Amino acid sequence: MTEVVHTPRVFSGIQPSGGLTLGNYLGALKRFAEMQDTGGMQTIYCMVDLHAITVWQDPDKLAHATRELCAGFLASGVEPEKSILFNQSQVAEHAQLAWIFNCVARMGWMKRMTQFKDKTGKNAENASLGLFAYPALMAADILIYHATHVPVGEDQKQHVELTRDIAIKFNNDYGVDFFPVTEPVIEGAATRVMSLRDGSKKMSKSDPSDMSRINLTDDADAISKKIRKAKTDPDPLPDSIEGLEGRPEARNLVNIYAALADLTPEQVIAEHAGQQFGTFKPSLADLAVAKLEPISTEMSRLMQDPAEIDMILRRGAMRAREIAAPILERTYEIVGMVR
Ligand code: AQP
Secondary structure (H helix, E strand, O other): OOOOOOOOOEEEOOOOOOOHHHHHHHHHHHHHHHHHHHOOEEEEEEEHHHOOOOOOOHHHHHHHHHHHHHHHHHHHHOOOEEEEEHHHHHHHHHHHHHHHHHOOOOOOHOOOOOHHHHHHHHHHOOOOOOHHHHHHHHHHHOOOOOOEEOOOOOOHHHHHOOOOOHHHHHHHHEEEEEEEEOOOEOOOOOOOOOOOOOOOOOOOOOOOOOOOOEEEEOOOOOOOHHOOOOOOOOOOOOOOOHHOOOOOHHHHHHHHHHHOOOOOOOHHHHHHOOOOOOHHHHHHHHHHHHHHHHHHHHHHHHHOHHHHHHHHHHHHHHHHHHHHHHHHHHHHHHHOOOO
């Protein structure tokens, strides 16, 4: 039995499959920057371009989206001096370990993944094999660094649980204690930001309606307009959090306010109890503009120098490979590949 002490390490990724949304910011990016500063753990953050092509991406747009995503990381406070920041395809070990995990994960496990079902609906026969295998690649992204903590939004919880199952099965199958059993870190007031048009749907970069989401590249006018037009009910805000029960749109706006202001939803309710949305929405719009406009301005500035972004990604990839290569080598040895 190979005993390994797993040093705490953070990994997470975002797909360059379109523009970043407020959901990505509150559920992921903001948390990434906070963990980099407070956790005392090594932080590794990735633009998962191999995941993005599980659905068709125009090559020029993919390259642009990858650089813009990197600009989004930087503008949100992730610093390349503190965190390892790179795009997935520059570290081949992710895909290599994913193949091993394709052979560990069971069809029954994969068929239970709700994201695949949500994304394909009745069109599953037409989906790419990559989209079905996506969670095994995600497990490889995490475990190629022996990452112990994965900050994600609520929607990714099932995939992190699958990562745990894969690690446990690999360790059992080969009689080793090699891969750590990773913890999802789902924290904050907005772990599931909902669409501004439909409180039962997650805010998503691929939603056909631009009014359903706030993009990190939106200007102040667009942010204010989208919040003012967000779907709500006719009642005022309640005086306790329980009063938001059965009011998903109201709850969503309260959660967004709380996450942007670094408050709890209870504190937001205490401050705004009894307010009509005609009053609450402008306060939320002002807050959102104050927090998001500097990010979008900084993203535009960074995008003027794509060569600098490419350099950051290349350097990050080199640092990432220093960790990933020995873990892949050891995995191959455990599996019985002749080296
Ligand atoms: N609405 C959300 N609320 C909270 N967190 C969210 N995340 C995404 N949407 C929300 C978190 O952002 C990280 C990166 O997600 P991703 O881009 O890799 O994939 P996704 O979850 O599939 O995001 P989208 O916006 O829904 O993309 P599309 O439309 O392409 O499928 C993850 O940590 C995720 O939890």
